Amino acid sequence: xxxxxxxxxxxxxxxxxxxxxxxxxxxxxxxxxxxxxxxxxxxxxxxxxxxxxxxxxxxxxxxxxxxxxxxxxxxxxxxxxxxxxxxxxxxxxxxxxxxxxxxxxxxxxxxxxxxxxxxxxxxxxxxxxxxxxxxxxxxxxxxxxxxxxxxxxxxxxxxxxxxxxxxxxxxxxxxxxxxxxxxxxxxxxxxxxxxxxxxxxxxxxxxxxxxxxxxxxxxxxxxxxxxxxxxxxxxxxxxxxxxxxxxxxxxxxxxxxxxxxxxxxxxxxxxxxxxxxxxxxxxxxxxxxxxxxxxxxxxxxxxxxxxxxxxxxxxxxxxxxxx
Numbered sequence: 001x002x003x004x005x006x007x008x009x010x011x012x013x014x015x016x017x018x019x020x021x022x023x024x025x026x027x028x029x030x031x032x033x034x035x036x037x038x039x040x041x042x043x044x045x046x047x048x049x050x051x052x053x054x055x056x057x058x059x060x061x062x063x064x065x066x067x068x069x070x071x072x073x074x075x076x077x078x079x080x081x082x083x084x085x086x087x088x089x090x091x092x093x094x095x096x097x098x099x100x101x102x103x104x105x106x107x108x109x110x111x112x113x114x115x116x117x118x119x120x121x122x123x124x125x126x127x128x129x130x131x132x133x134x135x136x137x138x139x140x141x142x143x144x145x146x147x148x149x150x151x152x153x154x155x156x157x158x159x160x161x162x163x164x165x166x167x168x169x170x171x172x173x174x175x176x177x178x179x180x181x182x183x184x185x186x187x188x189x190x191x192x193x194x195x196x197x198x199x200x201x202x203x204x205x206x207x208x209x210x211x212x213x214x215x216x217x218x219x220x221x222x223x224x225x226x227x228x229x230x231x232x233x234x235x236x237x238x239x240x241x242x243x244x245x246x247x248x249x250x251x252x253x254x255x256x257x258x259x260x261x262x263x264x265x266x267x268x269x270x271x272x273x274x275x276x277x278x279x280x281x282x283x284x285x286x287x288x289x290x291x292x293x294x295x296x297x298x299x300x301x302x303x304x305x306x307x308x309x310x311x312x313x314x315x316x317x318x319x320x321x322x323x
Contacts (some may be wrong), residue, residue, distance in 0.1 A: 001088060001092075001094075001095045001096065001123070001221075002023070002094065002096050002098065002119060002120070002121065002122040002123070002132070003119040003122075003123045003124075003125070004098050004113065004116075004117070004123070004124040004125065004126075005017050005020070005022065005097060005098070005100075005105070005125045005127070006072070006098075006099070006100040006102060006104065006107040006124075006125075006127065007101070007102075007103075007104045007107070007126050007127030007129075007179065007270040008101075008102075008103055008104060008127070008128055008129040008145060009127040009129050009130060009166055010101040010167070011166040011170060012127040012130075012166065012169045012172075013099065013101055013125075013127040014101075016125050016127065017067065017097060017099050020065075021065065021067070021097075021099060024063070024065045024095065025113065028058075028061055028062060028063045028064075028065075028218070029061060029064070029065065032081065032244070033057045033059055034059055034061050034063065034064035034065065035064070035065045035067070035071070036053050036064070036065070036066055036067070037066075038050045038053065038066070038068050039065070040263075045068070045069075045070070045071065045074060045084060046082065046218040047079055047086075050068060050082065051086035051087075052081075053055060053066050054093065054096055055086070055089075055090065055094075055096055055161065056084060056094075057091065057093060058093050058094075059270070062093060063094070063095055064093060064094055064095070064098075065094075065095045065097065065108075065224055066094060066095070066096050066097070067099060068096065068097065068098050068099065069099050069100075070099070070100050070101065070102070071083065071098055071100065071112070072100045072102060072106075072107055072110045072112055072113060073101075073102040073107075075112060076130050080100055080111055080112055083112055084112060084115050084116065084294065087116055087118060087248075088115075088119055089101050089256065092121075092228055094137045101284050104126050104128040107126075108126070116265075122135050129164060130166060131164055131268060131269055131270060132165060132264060132268055132269055132270045132271070133270070133271075135159065135164060135270060135302060136159070136175065137196045138154050139158065139159075139169065139173065140155070140157055142170065142173055142257070143176075143177060143185065145171055146173070146174075146177045147177075148176075148180060148182075148184075148185060149176040149185065150176075150184065150185040151184055151185065151186050151187065153186070153187040154185050154186050154187045154189065154274045155188045156187075157187045157190040157191055157194075158172065158190050158194060159270055159272055159273070159274060160175075160203070161190065161191075161192065161194045161195070161216070162229070165200075172193070172194050173196075174191060175193055175319060176189060176194070178191065179193055196315060200305060201220060201224070202237050202238075202241050203273075203276045203280070204207050204216075204220060205220045205221070206241055206245070206276075206280050207280065209218060209318070209321045209322060210280050210283030211283070212322055214322055217318060217322065219233075219311050221314070221315075222235055223282075225311075230231045230309045232303075234314050235296070235299075235303075235310050235313055236319060237298065239293075239296050239300075240290060242292050242293050242296060243271075243293065244267060244301070245277065245280060245284060245289050246289045246290065247266070247267050247277075247280035248263055248277040248278065248280070248294060249281040249285075249286045249289055250286065251263055251266050251267070251281075251288060252278070252282065254283055256285045258278070259278065260274040260275040260278055261274070261304065263275075263277055282320075288321070291320070292317060292321055294318060295316070295317055295320060296313075299313035299316065299317065301311075309312065
């Protein structure tokens with residue numbers, strides 16, 4: 001049996017692998033001697049060693065499980081045929097879990113995936129990044145699984161503060177459910193307990209930029225730097241937000257009456273995020289946003305060549321948007 005677990009959402013894919021491993025241990029391998037994970041601690045995936053483990057018969061049991069991490073994202077082209085042969089011939093007693101924390105689309109187009117998915121007893125569990133209504137639904141379901149409830153306004157506030165970081169979202173949900181202690185989680189609980197990440201604050205920053213509010217813009221950036229946020233992370237968040245604004249501005253240019261529901265559908269974002277984008281995009285011209293994006297691209301090239309620091313790049317883009 002081959003099981004593919006993959007996608008950008010590393011949190012949910014990791015949970016799925018843990019569930020598969022726990023279920024296998026309970027049913028077939030209580031001692032743990034028939035479960036093996038590759039690569040080993042040195043981080044290098046050895047083709048011969050791994051395929052030998054796949055072909056090995058279980059010890060005093062009916063089945064063994066072999067978990068292979070990040071094969072598709074790291075396999076060399078010359079080795080693809082060997083992996084295909086080895087995995088397609090794995091004995092019925094071996095359950096192979098191919099776990100890749102790689103983009104869903106890239107996995108599904110990989111030659112190894114395309115070939116192996118058609119083998120009998122192959123299962124695939126994709127975990128693409130959550131956004132929009134799917135993220136809201138996941139929040140509700142996760143809280144419900146912990147015997148909790150949450151109001152719609154609290155969901156919006158939670159997404160506003162955490163954005164799409166599912167790792168942090170899961171942590172905040174644990175905290176909120178414990179605090180609510182059987183009560184329904186409301187917006188005031190979220191605002192009291194959940195500190196906004198920079199992804200959550202990016203909307204406040206863009207609001208300040210669009211209003212040419214220099215003092216607030218500088219304060220928000222300095223708060224993140226003081227808190228130890230990595231400048232490359234700040235740069236990536238800047239880039240992501242500018243791209244969303246370009247998309248939003250394009251939608252508004254085609255339909256000035258576009259509301260948050262239209263924006264959410266066109267950009268595949270949560271309605272709350274869409275409502276922010278509708279307001280913010282109106283304060284920038286498409287040319288201004290495209291110029292900022294081109295500047296970010298040039299700064300990224302300069303950073304990779306060592307010609308510019310990330311903090312300077314962030315400051316220069318901010319200054320440009322404030323003009």
